[in-house]
Structures are given as structure tokens and as C-alpha cells.
Amino acid sequence: MQNKNMEDAQLVQEFLGGNHQAFNKLIGKWQDRIHHFAYRYFANNDDAAEITQKTFIKAYQKLNTLDDAGKFGSWLYRIANNMCLDELKRVGRKRAVSLEALKSAPQTATERAADSELIRSEAVVLLHKALLQLPNEQRIVVIMKEYEGITFREIAEILDESENTIKSRLYYGLRALKKTFDSWNINKEVFSYD
Amino acid sequence: MTKDEARELFIDYMYGGLDIDTQQKLETFIGQHSDLKDELDGLLETRQVLQQMPVENPKEQIVIMEPSSVYSSIRNWWENLIQSLSPRSGVGRFAFAVASFVFLFIITGSLTDMNLKMEGGEFSIFFGEQVPDQVGYSAAQVELLINQVQAENAALVADIVEAAQDQQESQFQLTLSSFAEYLDEQRTSDLQLIDYSLTSLEETTYNRFVQTDQVLGEIIETVSLNK
Numbered sequence: 001m002q003n004k005n006m007e008d009a010q011l012v013q014e015f016l017g018g019n020h021q022a023f024n025k026l027i028g029k030w031q032d033r034i035h036h037f038a039y040r041y042f043a044n045n046d047d048a049a050e051i052t053q054k055t056f057i058k059a060y061q062k063l064n065t066l067d068d069a070g071k072f073g074s075w076l077y078r079i080a081n082n083m084c085l086d087e088l089k090r091v092g093r094k095r096a097v098s099l100e101a102l103k104s105a106p107q108t109a110t111e112r113a114a115d116s117e118l119i120r121s122e123a124v125v126l127l128h129k130a131l132l133q134l135p136n137e138q139r140i141v142v143i144m145k146e147y148e149g150i151t152f153r154e155i156a157e158i159l160d161e162s163e164n165t166i167k168s169r170l171y172y173g174l175r176a177l178k179k180t181f182d183s184w185n186i187n188k189e190v191f192s193y194d
Numbered sequence: 195m196t197k198d199e200a201r202e203l204f205i206d207y208m209y210g211g212l213d214i215d216t217q218q219k220l221e222t223f224i225g226q227h228s229d230l231k232d233e234l235d236g237l238l239e240t241r242q243v244l245q246q247m248p249v250e251n252p253k254e255q256i257v258i259m260e261p262s263s264v265y266s267s268i269r270n271w272w273e274n275l276i277q278s279l280s281p282r283s284g285v286g287r288f289a290f291a292v293a294s295f296v297f298l299f300i301i302t303g304s305l306t307d308m309n310l311k312m313e314g315g316e317f318s319i320f321f322g323e324q325v326p327d328q329v330g331y332s333a334a335q336v337e338l339l340i341n342q343v344q345a346e347n348a349a350l351v352a353d354i355v356e357a358a359q360d361q362q363e364s365q366f367q368l369t370l371s372s373f374a375e376y377l378d379e380q381r382t383s384d385l386q387l388i389d390y391s392l393t394s395l396e397e398t399t400y401n402r403f404v405q406t407d408q409v410l411g412e413i414i415e416t417v418s419l420n421k
Contacts, residue, residue, distance in 0.1 A: 027256050035252040045250045056256055127247045145209070146244050152211075167205040171237075178240045188242045 009069035016064060023063070027056055030073065033148060034080050040143045041084040043128035051087060055080040074158045077150070081140055081158070088136075123186055130180040138173030141166055195223050200230055204237060 008029070014022035031052060038051035058079050066075055131139055140159065144150045156163045181187065203220050206212045212220065224230045281290050302308065311318045331339070 024257055031252055031256055036249045039249050040247070043247075045253065048250070049252055049254070052252060053256055124247060127243070142244070146241065147247075147249070152209075171201070171205050174237045174240050175233075177244070178236045181240060181243055186243060188239065188246065 005070040005073070008072040012063060012066065012069035012072055023060060026059075026072065030076055031056070034076065037077065037080055037143060037148055038084055040128075040131065040147050041088070041139075043125065047087070051080065051083050054083050058083070071157065074154055077144070077148075077158045085136060088132075126184055126186055130177055130184070130186070133180055134173050134176055138169045138176065141169045142173045142177070145170055195219065197227065197230060200224065200227075201233070204234055207234070208237060208241065 008026065011022045011026050015026070034055055035048050035052045038055075039045065039048035042048055042051070055076065059076055062079075066072065131142065134142065137159075141155060144155050144158070145152070150158070152163045152166050155166050159166070200220060200223050203212065203216065207217060207220055224234060281287050307322050309320050309322075311320065
């Protein structure tokens with residue numbers, strides 16, 4: 001990880017020195033991860049691509065404000081998280097409506113005669129919805145830890161919180177998700193349903 | 195250990211952040227409290243469900259285009275040209291480097307008039323005309339050379355002195371001649387002046403005499419008349 005940070009730092013220095021191709025190398029390294037991160041928020045490839053693009057545009061414009069070039073990754077995740085939150089605020093009302101409409105869906109979906117693929121895909125949608133139900137500060141920790149594999153220390157750096165706070169948010173986030181999954185009858189068997 | 199303390203360790207336990215001793219203590223404690231065990235199992239299952247969420251990769255690679263400017267477009271053109279001309283393989287790159295070096299060597303040589311010489315098993319590089327090797331002289335030869343140089347110098351000095359003397363003499367003669375002419379002219383001029391003065395005096399004297407004669411004549415006539 002330290003080597004990766006050093007590589008990022010070198011590329012950042014090269015970019016600030018005038019080599020624009022260095023930034024494209026940074027994009028090549030981080031695009032997939034930021035895209036996956038945004039995808040967890042919106043479960044939509046187009047939305048994730050848009051957030052990713054905006055994130056890198058913002059990073060390109062503001063890279064000269066980065067104090068520690070070795071923490072480029074943390075800084076990039078912070079930008080991506082803010083972009084996701086801004087987008088959620090913008091489309092939040094629509095998502096809330098669709099969430100309300102889906103609250104009755106689990107009962108209907110599981111009661112109907114099952115097409116395994118349909119159930120699985122609906123379960124995935126419900127997964128996203130369950131995540132969206134979490135408070136923002138819990139959701140971001142769950143996504144970063146469960147899907148991005150970021151260490152607690154790095155998450156703490158990204159969100160500018162203590163490690164204990166991060167662990168606490170993860171704990172309460174997982175507990176809240178468990179409660180939601182139980183109420184919607186979502187479990188791992190649903191995904192292996194045939 | 196209390197239940198709350200056990201709960202505080204759940205996250206570290208699930209993500210492998212506990213040391214062996216603490217882990218064993220926690221597992222022992224959980225084994226004694228079924229509600230804690232159910233809670234931990236529920237969290238673990240939640241993690242497993244979360245991992246069922248698929249993810250899609252981006253469809254396109256994002257590329258930041260450099261702001262257009264004459265300088266950047268020229269630089270891009272140059273980089274593209276270099277990249278297209280550069281060979282891909284290691285052998286090709288090595289051969290390209292050698293050829294570039296030889297080319298540079300030839301250009302440098304032609305610009306600096308470089309010459310290569312191989313003589314008697316020795317290889318030398320020099321720029322411009324080669325200076326011939328100096329031949330050494332013996333002491334007698336050096337003394338002879340010195341004497342020769344001294345004699346030549348002495349003759350040269352004598353010639354110079356003689357020439358100077360001749361020149362000085364001719365200058366002196368010329369000066370004397372000029373002075374003599376000047377004196378002669380002055381004498382002539384003075385004589386002319388004296389002559390002119392004497393002539394004037396003579397005329398003046400003559401006129402005085404005439405006037406005197408006239409006056410005397412008039413006086414004598416007057417005296418005669420009065421008698």
C-alpha cells in the first residue's frame with residue numbers, strides 16, 4: 001500500500017510539474033474503484049460513470065490543493081463521496097418515492113411464483129435500497145469497508161474521523177441492514193435460489 | 195468482560211483485527227451468551243448478503259485532454275513522432291541508440307573538423323590541422339642560434355641607427371638651409387627698408403632745402419624792399 005501511495009505521489013508531482021499524461025495514469029489506476037464505489041450508491045452504471053467523471057474532473061481542477069500527494073486515494077474517495085451525496089440530495093425525492101413503492105414489494109415478490117432470476121435481480125435492487133435507507137455516515141463506511149476493502153485507518157482519514165467512530169458506524173450500519181433484510185425477507189438463500 | 199464490551203469487539207473480530215488471546219476470550223464469552231451469538235451471527239450473515247451485490251465496470255476509459263495550445267500541440271506532435279519512430283523491441287531500441295550515436299559522432303566530427311589518425315598501432319583523434327612534432331635542438335645548436343639571432347639583431351639595430359642618423363642630418367641641413375634663406379630674405383628686406391628710408395630722407399631734405407631757399411629768398415627780397 002505504501003508503494004502504491006508513493007506511485008500516486010510521484011504521478012501527482014509529475015502532473016503538477018506539467019505532465020498531463022501523469023493524470024491519465026492516475027485515472028487508469030483509480031477509475032474502476034471510484035466507479036464501483038459510485039455504483040454501490042446508485043446501482044446504475046450510467047449514474048456511476050457520471051459520478052466518476054465528475055470526480056476526476058474535480059480532482060484535475062483541484063489537485064494543486066492536495067497537501068499530501070501520498071494521500072491521493074483518500075482525497076479522491078472524499079471527492080467521490082461528496083459527489084454521491086450531492087447527487088443523492090438532488091434525486092433524493094424521486095428515490096424516496098420509489099422506496100416507498102417498494103416497501104410492499106418484498107411481500108408481493110416472494111409470494112408470487114418464483115422466477116429465480118427475477119427474484120435474484122429484485123433482491124439486488126432491494127439490497128441497494130436497504131443501503132440507501134442507512135444514514136449517510138453509516139452507508140459510506142459500509143460501502144468503503146465491505147466493497148472497497150479500505151482499512152479502518154484509511155476510512156478514518158477520508159472521513160476525518162477517529163477509527164473508533166468508524167467502527168461504531170459500521171457496527172450500527174450492519175445492525176440496521178440486518179433489521180431491514182429481515183423485514184424484507186432478504187437472506188443469502190434468496191441469491192442462491194433456483 | 196461485559197456484553198457491551200463484547201459488542202465493541204464484534205467489528206474487530208469480524209475483520210480480523212483481534213489478537214489471538216482477545217479473540218479466544220471473546221469466543222468463550224459469546225459461547226456463554228446466546229443473544230450475543232445470535233447478534234454476531236446476524237452481522238456475519240448481513241456481510242454475506244452484502245457481498246451478493248454485483249458491480250459493473252466502467253464502459254469507457256476516462257481520458258483528460260490537455261488544454262489546447264500551440265505549445266502543447268507541438269509537443270504532442272513531437273512526442274507522437276518520437277513514439278512512432280522509436281522501435282518497440284529492446285534489440286531495436288539498442289540498434290536505434292547505436293545508430294543515433296554514430297550519426298551524432300559524424301555530425302560533430304564534420305562541424306569541428308575532427309580527424310582520426312591511426313599510425314604505428316596508435317589511434318588518435320584531433321581537431322583542425324595537426325601540429326607537426328617538434329624536433330629537439332642540442333646545446334651547441336641553441337647557442338649558435340642565439341648568436342645568429344644576436345648578430346642579426348645587432349645588424350638590424352645598426353641599420354636602424356644609421357638610418358636615423360641620416361635622417362637627422364638631412365633634417366638638420368634642411369633646417370639650416372631654410373634658416374639661411376630666411377636670414378637672406380630678412381637682410382634684403384631690411385636693406386630695402388633702409389634704402390627706402392634714405393630716399394625719403396633725401397627727398398625730405400631736398401624739399402627742406404628748397405623751402406629754406408624760398409624762405410630766405412623771400413626774406414632777402416623783403417629786406418631789400420624795405421631799404
